[in-house]
């Protein structure tokens with residue numbers, strides 16, 4: 001029997017280029033404060049809020065990163081509470097600063113004091129009238145030139161003299177972005193690679209000017225944000241792990257917008273490596289800094305391929321990968337085992353009728369594309385009632401994602417990985 005047009009269900013999963021936002025400016029409001037791996041573009045978060053969050057008041061991003069979804073929530077009138085969770089201290093700092101309104105007049109006064117102190121200290125250090133304490137982390141001389149180290153140390157010492165914690169954190173974010181820009185790392189990469197020797201010879205950044213430039217840009221954004229933000233939306237940033245029982249009350253959240261990690265922190269999107277230099281300059285202890293990728297979802301491979309996860313698609317995909325390389329298959333599985341723990345926690349904290357929106361990449365391992373969009377859906381539906389609303393497939397024109405990786409882990413053997421992402425929307429019934 002053939003279905004008539006009326007009887008046929010509209011396709012739920014389809015490519016929709018209107019989600020690409022190809023030529024749009026993605027750094028408006030406080031979105032441009034600091035680079036972060038695999039950032040969501042604000043237009044995606046904004047559209048999801050408009051489509052699914054019109055009548056919602058409590059929003060959560062359980063893998064908040066630099067806080068794109070939280071900032072968008074703070075710019076909307078309907079939310080009273082916005083929660084963000086992450087295990088990376090750099091993400092916590094950036095998201096906190098991006099969503100905390102500070103009076104622009106206060107910032108102007110503090111900025112003038114800060115720069116004047118830095119200028120004075122720089123002169124004194126040059127004339128050897130003052131010694132500046134430099135941080136002592138391994139390889140600092142490999143990643144920074146001597147003058148850069150001195151200038152960064154001067155800026156940091158003076159930021160640390162600021163008493164107001166919000167203002168201090170505000171300038172620390174500009175400082176952390178400056179650290180990246182003046183370091184000897186190759187530009188625009190998440191992983192830590194040093195510049196070529198030729199490039200290094202001519203690399204003589206003016207650290208103080210870089211910092212001023214970043215701080216002034218952020219101050220100008222803050223002035224707009226200060227006027228536009230919703231003062232009734234209370235943002236709570238939680239240094240927790242979404243796999244575990246979080247401090248969020250049960251049945252409290254009515255909208256989730258998030259982009260989980262891709263499960264490949266070891267190969268493509270290395271949050272730990274990306275954050276390392278900034279966090280070392282910010283005095284985070286060595287173990288915390290070096291362990292970020294290990295405590296990330298999928299950071300520890302499973303011992304076997306046995307699993308109780310309720311996703312037939314995952315099972316099939318693992319089987320295809322394991323035929324070529326069982327260790328890689330276990331790496332992949334470990335991510336979904338961890339993700340399934342998050343599914344339980346997200347199920348606990350959401351209300352009935354909540355919308356959950358996941359922006360995911362379907363990465364390729366050993367030539368096998370992993371349909372994370374379908375696996376996520378199956379994991380939610382395995383134990384509880386969730387309705388699939390839509391999956392929109394968008395191109396990634398703007399997002400800072402490496403387009404190439406080495407799925408075989410053989411250097412030089414590159415394949416296109418993620419040019420698209422999948423926006424999966426489900427409703428808790």
Ligand SMILES: C[S@@+](CC[C@H](N)C(=O)[O-])C[C@H]1O[C@@H](n2cnc3c(N)ncnc32)[C@H](O)[C@@H]1O
Nearest residue numbers: 039040063065066068086087088242261296297
């Ligand atoms: C794709 S990024 C999110 C980017 C974010 N949407 C943005 O616009 O910046 C994924 C984030 O998940 C975080 N993450 C990884 N494992 C986690 C866990 N177990 N609990 C909470 N967050 C975790 C990572 O530290 C990373 O910041």
